[in-house]
Amino acid sequence: MLEICIGAGELRLGEMAMFLSTATNTLDAKGRLSVPADFRAVVGDGNFDGIVVWPSFDGAYLEGGGIKLLQDYQALLESMDPYDEARIAFERAIFAESRRLSFDGTGRVTLPKDLAEYAGLNGRATFIGLGRRFEIWSPEAYESHAESARKMARENRHRLRLQGRPE
Amino acid sequence: MLEICIGAGELRLGEMAMFLSTATNTLDAKGRLSVPADFRAVVGDGNFDGIVVWPSFDGAYLEGGGIKLLQDYQALLESMDPYDEARIAFERAIFAESRRLSFDGTGRVTLPKDLAEYAGLNGRATFIGLGRRFEIWSPEAYESHAESARKMARENRHRLRLQGRPE
DNA sequence: ATCTCTAACATGGGATTTCATGGTATTCAA
DNA sequence: TTGAATACCATGAAATCCCATGTTAGAGAT
Secondary structure, three states, X not given: OOOEEXXXXXXXXXXXXXXXXXXXXXXXXXXXXXXXXXXXXXXXXXXXOEEEEXXXXXXXXXXXXXXXXXXXHHHHHHOOOOOOHHHHHHHHHHHHOOEEEEOOOXXXXXXXXXXXXXXXXXXXXXXXXXXXXXXXXXXXXXXXHHHHHHHHHHHOHHHHOOOOOOO | OOOEEEOOOOOOHHHOOOEOOEEEEEEOOOOEEEOOHHHHHHHOOOOOOEXXXXXXXXXXXXXXXXXXXXXXXXXXXXXXXXXXXXXXXXXXXXXXXXXXXXXXXXXXXEOOHHHHHHOOOOOEEEEEEEEOEEEEEOHHHHHHHHHHHHHHHHHOHHHHXXXXXXX
């Protein structure tokens, strides 16, 4: 019996490639956008050389990841009750809204206009690595967002204490 | 320790291409409809170059996929009790109602009139990628439907957390 | 530490191909 | 022969490929 399991045995974050750091690149008139080189190193699955991007349902920015991330979401969804309304809504919100963007020879993707508009991108775009996935923001929008995020982090820093680490 | 498992009878996700994104194409007077190029790339099984489409039993839209999807459904049904009412219903709803639509030289299919009517298609049709399968809607009908799906997804987004995803 | 050379990277512009779509011709059956 | 279905071209727009350029980061030598 074939089984596909996503659990502690398979996904060890410590060994997994992760999207890290932040970079701002230019979005040219043709809609081309260079994906940061260290992001590109993370996404390959042998079959598809590119990223998957979708509009966040949390705000005016984009979310993205490798195709594997989508497969993980798919596995998660298929473990849900097929008649669960939330499952159906997720399927539509994730699969229907996401785009497969493949790299050109120099590691760029062409970002569809509607996505660029959704995120308010105007000539520049900021990639934010978040481990398993990443976000794409308009630099200005991100700047103000980061400001409040820093504040939030300061206020909650006691929750970040690592276990067994006597600070 | 939480595990998500997809058992036998399902496809191996890692090797599967997925239907992603949304595209609206025109349905011309002859009933011809271009299938989005990325969808075409997903369906080939060497034998049959086209898609399979049937009216959804959930609403006024069509469902579809590659021939492989039907084979998976078949395998699933054959594992069910032959007198299970649900099995009989599925057989009628999916196999009896589904049509095999092959691509012409430029990647179009001709959609039978009754299917177009069922989905209320009128000059345009929206393909919605949902991972393993896809749907075809009238653009207007889908727009209002997608709106509520986004809302539902947003309200339930905490249920979507992948394991090992810090956030 | 400083300098230089090199390789990787981000970016721009032009050429080429793919894609969606409209139209015409051809085939087949009634 | 007439209608319908199918196969075959034509076109404009958009996406993709290919090559060139400037810039940065790092390695190695001095």
